Every structure is written in C-alpha cells, then in structure tokens.
Amino acid sequence: MERTLEARHSAPASGTEGSGRRSRWKSQFALQSMVWPGLLFLIVFSYVPMYGILIAFKNFDLFLGVMDSPWAGFSHFREFLTDPNFMNVLRNTLAMNLLALFLGFPAPILFALLLNELTGVRFKRFVQTISYLPHFVSWVIFGGLILTVLSPSNGILNLLIVKLHISDEPINFMGNPDLFWIIMVGAEMLKGIGWGAIIYIAAISGVDPELHEAATIDGAGRFQRMRYVTVPSIMGTIVIMLIFAVSSILNTGFEQIMVMQNPLNLDVSETIDTYVYKVGLQQMRYSYSTAVGLAKSLVALVLLFGANYVSRKLTNNSLF
Amino acid sequence: MQFSKKWIGATMAAVLMGGLLAGCSSGNENASNAKSSESAVPSGTAAPGEKPEDKSPIKITWFVDQDYYKKNWDPENNLLDKMITDETGISIDFTSGNSDKLSAIIASGDIPDVITLDKGSPQRGVLEKSGLVSPLDELIKQHDPDFQVPKSMQDWFRNPDGHFYGFASFFWAKESFQPGDRIRSNQGLYARQDIMDQLGIKAEDFNTKEGLVSALRKVKDSGTKYNGFTVTPAYFESWIIGNFFGAPREDSQGNLIDRERTPEMLEAYKFLNRLYREGLMPEDSQTLDKNQIQEKVTNGAVFAFTNRTIDWSALYQADPKAVFVHVGPVAGDSGSKQYVDPVSSSGWTLSMINSKTKYPDRIIKLFNYLSTEEMSLNVNYGPKGAAWNYDENGKVKLTDEFNTLNAEDANKAKLKYGNGTLQWLINWLPIQRTTPATSTEDARIKEESTIYFADFTYDMLPFESITPLGGTEEGGINAKIEEQRKKQRAKMILAKSEADIEKFFNEEIQREEKLGYQKLYDYQNKQFQEAKKALGMAFAWPANQKK
CATH class of the missing domain: 3.40.190.10 (Periplasmic binding protein-like II)
Incomplete structure (x- = not known):
C-alpha cells in the first residue's frame, strides 16, 4: 500500500509525463500485448455480464429481456430475508463453514508439514498421489461412496460396528441430524486434503535450506524446525488462503450437500445454496435467485475486506 | 533483436485473441448454416388450392425442446422415415435443445415450421399469445376438415381466445375410450x-x-x-x-x-x-x-x-x-x-405449427396422418409389415427380423425401424389395446x-x-x-x-x-x-x- 502511494506521488516528479508514458508503453509492448487478451477476456466474460445483476431488482421475464422487465425494487431481497426458513439455512451455512474453517483449513497445512518431513521420496510421492486422487472424483460418486460406507443396512462401517459389538444396532449415520455437519466436514476434508496441500508443499519447497541448516546447528529438533522455520516461512501463503476461505464463508459446496441430503437431515443440511436452487432456480425464478446471489456476494466482499484488514494489522500479510 | 521480440509478443497475442474469439465465430457459423439450409428448401411446390394428395417432396423444420432427442431424417435406411416420406412427401429436419434454446428461438421471432414443447413449459403461453403459431382449429377448418381432434384435448388446451394451438402426445381422451380401455396407475x-x-x-x-x-x-x-x-x-x-x-x-x-x-x-x-x-x-x-x-x-x-x-x-x-x-x-x-x-392424462408434449410456415396445409395433414391409430403403432414399433403385424386376435406381433435385430443391438433396430423415435403426436390407447400377447409369467x-x-x-x-x-x-x-x-x-x-x-x-x-x-x-x-x-x-x- 505504502509503495503504491509513493509511486503515485513520484510520478509527476519525473517530468516528461506524456511522452514517458508512451515510451514506456512502447518499450513494454511485448509484455503488454500478453496482458491485453487477459484483460479483454475479463471484461467480456466477467464485467459485461454483470449488467445482468439488474434482474435482481426486476421481475425478470425471459421474453421481455433484462431491460424491459418491470422493476420490483427490493421485493426479492425482502422475500428471502423474511422467509421463515431464512434463519435455519443461514445457521446451517455458517455452522458448516465455520466447522470447515476450524477443522478443514488447518488440515492440509498439517498434512503438508508432515509430508515434508518424510525422508523416503518414493513413499512421499505415493502418499501425495493417493491423497490427490479423491479430488478428481466427482461429488456425486464420492458422496455415493460415503453413503454406501455409512449405510445402516449393508455399509461396511456398520458391519464392523455390529460385528465388533461396539453397538448392537447399526447406526443410521445419514439419518441422524446431529452427525450431519461433522460427516460433511469430514468428507470434504477427506476429498480435499491432498489437493489443498499442494500449494503449501510448493511454499515449503521454497523455504531456504540454509535456515534449516542453521536451526539444526543451533540444536533445533524436527518439531522445533517445523514450528520456528517452516511455519513462519509459509505464513504469507497461509494468511492469503485464510482470507480466501473467510470470504467464501457463505458458499457451501453445492453438490456434496445435494448428494447427502435426505428428509431426515434436511433441518441441518439445507444451506443457502441448496435452498435457493430448490425454490429459485428450479422454479425458474431467476430474479429471486439473482437477488440472493447478489446479497451473498456483498457479504463475501465485506468479509474479504474485513479479513484482509485484520490480517494486515495483525500479521502484516495481506492480499492488497 | 528488439524488433523480433516485439513481433513474437504480438504474434502470441494475436493467437490468443484468435482462440478467444473462436467460440463466437463457430456459433455464428452454425446460425448462418441453419439459415442457408432453410432458404434452400424448394419453394412454391405447395400452391394453395392443390389436391389434398399433394405428395411433392418438401422439407420442413421441427424443433423439439427435449435435450436428449436426436433424429436424423434418413428415408433411405430408416423404414419409418421412408414410409412417412413416401406417403406424405415430407422430410423433417429435426433440431432439439433445452428450454433456454427454445426461449432464444422465440425471442428471435424466426421459429421452425413445427415446435414441440412440454405442455407445462412457460414458453407455451408466450407462443400462443405471440401470433407465432397458428390456431390448429383454424388450420383444420381450412385445410383438413377430416382431422378429428378429441374434444377433451381441444377443451383442455383451449386458450382464453377460444382457439387451441397444440396437439398433445400421450393424451388420454376419455371420449375415445372403448370398453376395456383403462388408464393405468403407478x-x-x-x-x-x-x-x-x-x-x-x-x-x-x-x-x-x-x-x-x-x-x-x-x-x-x-x-x-x-x-x-x-x-x-x-x-x-x-x-x-x-x-x-x-x-x-x-x-x-x-x-x-x-x-x-x-x-x-x-x-x-x-x-x-x-x-x-x-x-x-x-x-x-x-x-x-x-x-x-x-x-x-x-x-x-x-x-x-x-x-x-x-x-x-x-x-x-x-x-x-x-x-x-x-x-x-x-x-x-x-x-x-x-x-x-392414474398417470397424467393430459399428455406430455404439445406440437405447434408456425403461422408463417410455407406449408400449413401439408403440415396439418402430416399431424393428422401421424396421430392416426395405426401411425401411433408404427411410430412405437416401426412400420407395419416390417416390424410388426396383427396376430389372429388383433394384437401386435413383432416380426422375427425385428426381434432378432433388437435383441442383438437395440440402437441398430432403432436406426432401421425407427421404433420409438417420433412420438410427438402419439396416442397410447391403440397401443394399449393391441399390446402383444405376453408369453412370460412376470409380464402376465x-x-x-x-x-x-x-x-x-x-x-x-x-x-x-x-x-x-x-x-x-x-x-x-x-x-x-x-x-x-x-x-x-x-x-x-x-x-x-x-x-x-x-x-x-x-x-x-x-x-x-x-x-x-x-x-x-x-x-x-x-x-x-x-x-x-x-x-x-x-x-x-x-x-x-x-x-
């Protein structure tokens, strides 16, 4: 931040403003011509479609188009916020995300740290590959696998529980509302831990080995090196990932929840995304769905700036 | 060196831009192709006042709002297509898509000759009000007075303006029930x-x-x-x-x-x-x-x-x-x-006719032809004679050739006999009446x-x-x-x-x-x-x- 301010101040001082800019443009021509397509892409596919946000304030009619549909003011926002189910879906969304943040966020970091300490390269690669794999399986299949494993009638977990006399009756995991959040977060961790660890492994591999050597000479053990060398070195990455995670706290994965939902756990499994899908999109109520999406984006924006601000104050690491 | 570097960059940028725009251009191509094929349809063959038996070859376009539906008109190899083209002179160019595509077609104002859509889709009301489709009752009065559409179907789909615009598939018309006819339940x-x-x-x-x-x-x-x-x-x-x-x-x-x-x-x-x-x-x-x-x-x-x-x-x-x-x-x-x-008796899809089509008379006759009892059997099983015949009890008996091919490769059978590929005007009653006598215990x-x-x-x-x-x-x-x-x-x-x-x-x-x-x-x-x-x-x- 300070640096950009400095740059802005120093710009007029350099004098030959117009020609300087043009000559800089010329000298950077090769680089710039690589940036422009990206910018164009962003404008065409991300900024231009934003005019569609208008329909959140309209009663969108497919055949009248965005511009000619009648205005509806804030009625769609009001409908969502005064919906008797609103508090329930908000609670579920926040609860699952906070759980995921506390349990799911540190997991890949720990995993990357532990993986980094492995000495056998072959074994390390093997573990890494195995842990990536679930990421490439779609949620429909992965969720189906979990449902099968947890099934009370012929799931392997229940077979074990009953045969080992841990419980006499099989446990209906998916039918018990108290277990749903933890199963959901667990499933997400299981599926995402390897993939999530990639970025940290990359960051760890950038840590200067001399720091480790110095620490070893000073008598630091493995855990101490982890604690005092590796973790501080990748703090920047961790903070940035955390800011991202906080800003998407109103997004729960959509497919996984749809796959795992059933009438018995609906009270705890309905999230903003699934609810709006059912009462908005599936009913072709595009205006309503857009209004909720917009409201969510606004909250996400505030959270993003908030998390960014806090982390800048606390750790001096921030996105912008 | 500076010069060449600059050009490398520019070339790369151009390639990227080209890639970016490729998606757009291919879309345009499709649209212009569709247009040119439409204009290639021979015109002037169906001058008004001609004999009803007009079988001069024409080609019509038909949109079905079911994503999965694909049919290439192939009168040379497909016996059902051959039968229809031989008997009516009409070849059909089918396109299909989801309801978003249908909306886009309606918004463009340039709709195909025939549109088939789900009876409950919101586009139905839009089409009926827009004047883009013709009232079927008027077309029938004008071109094909013999076409009997069940009254309950007309009443059920009648618009407030007094007309009905679409012919329903799988409609159970109570007045056409015969003794023994029944609607099933799930x-x-x-x-x-x-x-x-x-x-x-x-x-x-x-x-x-x-x-x-x-x-x-x-x-x-x-x-x-x-x-x-x-x-x-x-x-x-x-x-x-x-x-x-x-x-x-x-x-x-x-x-x-x-x-x-x-x-x-x-x-x-x-x-x-x-x-x-x-x-x-x-x-x-x-x-x-x-x-x-x-x-x-x-x-x-x-x-x-x-x-x-x-x-x-x-x-x-x-x-x-x-x-x-x-x-x-x-x-x-x-x-x-x-x-x-019972299962839904008001049918599944509605088929509507473009009010600006060149061949309103030919198409309404095609509707009549396709919705007859025997054609319902033909579109369901494949053409009579080739795929099936009546047995001594008046029930359908599939031919050995059909059964053999169907058991071997059901898709091949479909390509050859066209069974189950054109059900947009089908009436299920005649099919239920003539259900093949069952030989297996579970079917019985x-x-x-x-x-x-x-x-x-x-x-x-x-x-x-x-x-x-x-x-x-x-x-x-x-x-x-x-x-x-x-x-x-x-x-x-x-x-x-x-x-x-x-x-x-x-x-x-x-x-x-x-x-x-x-x-x-x-x-x-x-x-x-x-x-x-x-x-x-x-x-x-x-x-x-x-x-």
Whole structure:
C-alpha cells in the first residue's frame, strides 16, 4: 500500500509525463500485448455480464429481456430475508463453514508439514498421489461412496460396528441430524486434503535450506524446525488462503450437500445454496435467485475486506 | 533483436485473441448454416388450392425442446422415415435443445415450421399469445376438415381466445375410450407371492389395517431370509396409503381439497408410524431413493411395496417363483373407497405449427396422418409389415427380423425401424389395446396388476392444472412447501408417539401458512374451477359426482 502511494506521488516528479508514458508503453509492448487478451477476456466474460445483476431488482421475464422487465425494487431481497426458513439455512451455512474453517483449513497445512518431513521420496510421492486422487472424483460418486460406507443396512462401517459389538444396532449415520455437519466436514476434508496441500508443499519447497541448516546447528529438533522455520516461512501463503476461505464463508459446496441430503437431515443440511436452487432456480425464478446471489456476494466482499484488514494489522500479510 | 521480440509478443497475442474469439465465430457459423439450409428448401411446390394428395417432396423444420432427442431424417435406411416420406412427401429436419434454446428461438421471432414443447413449459403461453403459431382449429377448418381432434384435448388446451394451438402426445381422451380401455396407475400395493405362500398369507389379508399389520408381522417374526438377506416387511409411501384411505380432493361445494391436510392423510401417517414403531417399516424407508429400494427388491430383500415403477423383473429372472402380485389395497377407518392416482392424462408434449410456415396445409395433414391409430403403432414399433403385424386376435406381433435385430443391438433396430423415435403426436390407447400377447409369467402378472388397480383410478384431468407455472411467486411458494413437507413427513412417520404425529401435523399447517399457503391454495382452487368449467363438469371427485 505504502509503495503504491509513493509511486503515485513520484510520478509527476519525473517530468516528461506524456511522452514517458508512451515510451514506456512502447518499450513494454511485448509484455503488454500478453496482458491485453487477459484483460479483454475479463471484461467480456466477467464485467459485461454483470449488467445482468439488474434482474435482481426486476421481475425478470425471459421474453421481455433484462431491460424491459418491470422493476420490483427490493421485493426479492425482502422475500428471502423474511422467509421463515431464512434463519435455519443461514445457521446451517455458517455452522458448516465455520466447522470447515476450524477443522478443514488447518488440515492440509498439517498434512503438508508432515509430508515434508518424510525422508523416503518414493513413499512421499505415493502418499501425495493417493491423497490427490479423491479430488478428481466427482461429488456425486464420492458422496455415493460415503453413503454406501455409512449405510445402516449393508455399509461396511456398520458391519464392523455390529460385528465388533461396539453397538448392537447399526447406526443410521445419514439419518441422524446431529452427525450431519461433522460427516460433511469430514468428507470434504477427506476429498480435499491432498489437493489443498499442494500449494503449501510448493511454499515449503521454497523455504531456504540454509535456515534449516542453521536451526539444526543451533540444536533445533524436527518439531522445533517445523514450528520456528517452516511455519513462519509459509505464513504469507497461509494468511492469503485464510482470507480466501473467510470470504467464501457463505458458499457451501453445492453438490456434496445435494448428494447427502435426505428428509431426515434436511433441518441441518439445507444451506443457502441448496435452498435457493430448490425454490429459485428450479422454479425458474431467476430474479429471486439473482437477488440472493447478489446479497451473498456483498457479504463475501465485506468479509474479504474485513479479513484482509485484520490480517494486515495483525500479521502484516495481506492480499492488497 | 528488439524488433523480433516485439513481433513474437504480438504474434502470441494475436493467437490468443484468435482462440478467444473462436467460440463466437463457430456459433455464428452454425446460425448462418441453419439459415442457408432453410432458404434452400424448394419453394412454391405447395400452391394453395392443390389436391389434398399433394405428395411433392418438401422439407420442413421441427424443433423439439427435449435435450436428449436426436433424429436424423434418413428415408433411405430408416423404414419409418421412408414410409412417412413416401406417403406424405415430407422430410423433417429435426433440431432439439433445452428450454433456454427454445426461449432464444422465440425471442428471435424466426421459429421452425413445427415446435414441440412440454405442455407445462412457460414458453407455451408466450407462443400462443405471440401470433407465432397458428390456431390448429383454424388450420383444420381450412385445410383438413377430416382431422378429428378429441374434444377433451381441444377443451383442455383451449386458450382464453377460444382457439387451441397444440396437439398433445400421450393424451388420454376419455371420449375415445372403448370398453376395456383403462388408464393405468403407478400406485398400488404389491407383495411377494412366494413368501405369502410360505407363511400362509392371503391377498385379502391386506384389505384391512389389522390384516396388513399381522401379515407384515408374520414376515418379521418368521425372520424370513432370502439369499442371505433378511426380508424387510414393507416400503410404503405415505401419499399412496393416504389415497387408499380415501383422502378426497374436492369438498361438497366443489372446492379443491389439499389431500395432505385431510384426516385420512393424518390416519395414513399414524398407520405408517405404527408400522415403523413395530419394526415393520425401517427407518431408511425415509432416506433411500427409488433406485436403492429397487436394488433391495432385486436382491429379494423386500416383502411389500407401493411404488409400481419399482421393477422386479431381475428378481424373477433369477427365481421364477419370486413374483410380486397385487394385494389389498388396504382401506381406512372411514371405510371409504380406495383410490390410486392414474398417470397424467393430459399428455406430455404439445406440437405447434408456425403461422408463417410455407406449408400449413401439408403440415396439418402430416399431424393428422401421424396421430392416426395405426401411425401411433408404427411410430412405437416401426412400420407395419416390417416390424410388426396383427396376430389372429388383433394384437401386435413383432416380426422375427425385428426381434432378432433388437435383441442383438437395440440402437441398430432403432436406426432401421425407427421404433420409438417420433412420438410427438402419439396416442397410447391403440397401443394399449393391441399390446402383444405376453408369453412370460412376470409380464402376465404385471398386466394383471395394471388391470386390477385401473379400477381404483379416477378422472384426474381437472386436477392436472393446479401445479403453478415456473417463474411465478406461487411456484416459489409451492417449492418451499414441498421442501417443508418432505421433512415433516419423515418426522411424522418416524415419530416416537402418536401424540407427536398430531403435533407435527398441526405444526406443519402453521408453518405453511407462514410460507404463503393461502395464496398458493387460492391459485390452485382457481385453476381447478377453471379446468372444471372448460371440461363442462360441476364436480370432479367421484364421490361428489354420484350425488
């Protein structure tokens, strides 16, 4: 931040403003011509479609188009916020995300740290590959696998529980509302831990080995090196990932929840995304769905700036 | 060096831009191709005033709003296409897509000669009001007075302006019913014959609640196993049990009743809850989907179920004794008649004709031709003579050539005979009347059950317009209430005590009020009254009609 301010101040001082800019443009021509397509892409596919946000304030009619549909003011926002189910879906969304943040966020970091300490390269690669794999399986299949494993009638977990006399009756995991959040977060961790660890492994591999050597000479053990060398070195990455995670706290994965939902756990499994899908999109109520999406984006924006601000104050690491 | 570097960059940028824009340009190409092929259609062949037997070759375009649907017109290899082109001179250029594509076509104002869309899609009303499609009654009067469209279909799809615009597929026109015709139902009560025999259970035992419970209890207490699986006594659906208990849909004043709020429905929940608490219906009955229950049925691990669409043929293949027969159905305390919902009788799709088409006369005659009874058979099985013939009883008998090819490769059979590839104007009645005589035991038993439960159906047509249209506020309320009901149903069936059920039942009514129930009900009742008026009936529910 300070640096950009400095740059802005120093710009007029350099004098030959117009020609300087043009000559800089010329000298950077090769680089710039690589940036422009990206910018164009962003404008065409991300900024231009934003005019569609208008329909959140309209009663969108497919055949009248965005511009000619009648205005509806804030009625769609009001409908969502005064919906008797609103508090329930908000609670579920926040609860699952906070759980995921506390349990799911540190997991890949720990995993990357532990993986980094492995000495056998072959074994390390093997573990890494195995842990990536679930990421490439779609949620429909992965969720189906979990449902099968947890099934009370012929799931392997229940077979074990009953045969080992841990419980006499099989446990209906998916039918018990108290277990749903933890199963959901667990499933997400299981599926995402390897993939999530990639970025940290990359960051760890950038840590200067001399720091480790110095620490070893000073008598630091493995855990101490982890604690005092590796973790501080990748703090920047961790903070940035955390800011991202906080800003998407109103997004729960959509497919996984749809796959795992059933009438018995609906009270705890309905999230903003699934609810709006059912009462908005599936009913072709595009205006309503857009209004909720917009409201969510606004909250996400505030959270993003908030998390960014806090982390800048606390750790001096921030996105912008 | 500087120069060349610059050019490398520029070239790379150009390549990237080219890639970016490639998507757009290919889209345009398609559109312009479509246009050119349209204009390539030979024009002027169908001058008005020509003989009705005009069979000069023409090509028409036809859009179907079903994503999966693909058909290439191939009169050379496909016998059905050949038959149609030979007899009418018409070749059809089919395109298909989802409802977004249909909207785009309508928005462009340039629609194909024929459009087939789901009868409930919101685009239907738009098309009818837009003037883009012709009223079928006028086309018929003008070009093909012999074309008989069932009156109930005309009435049902008539617009407020007095015209009807689309021909429905799979429409069950009551006035064209002949003795023996019946509409089938996907609801019923079925149980395993072999287990019934083993335990001395009779089909009549299922007629009463107590009888049903003691039958299921026998299954549970005997600990019957099949193939190593413990047999689960029952997988029942609450709405079907409610129907058996006689939950009415219309009050004595002719107003719509929401079945979910009737005492009969409450009775059904209490009954199912009893089954659950006695261990006769498992907890997972509320969480398994149809495929999962189907799998259990296939394993032989289920004794009784209510959903007819669960297919037990695979089980029969493995064990010819393990068949599901119709039993009961169970009656409620009130002793009122048991009902089952028939399949939708107002059909599936509507086909409409472009008001600016060059060949309105040829197309309306094509509609007439395709909707005849024999063509319904031909589009379903493939052309008569090649794919099937009537046997001595007037039933359809598939030819050996067809059977051989179909068994070998069903897709190849489709390409050759065109069976099941052009059902947009089909009438199912003639097909039901001439169903091939069945040779296998499972098919015979299924047919018997169909006939048995057909007696419990009622005329559902007046109730079929009460589902709110997509995109409306009522549609949103309906979806919210449905979600709420799914939860509450499971809670009631799995409740700890009977008092809890009533508590949940009343709680649900209060919650629905908050979600805007009254608005939805008013809309549904209005739709219902209008439907009855269009069909010319004062009462729709059988119990009211008798009065």
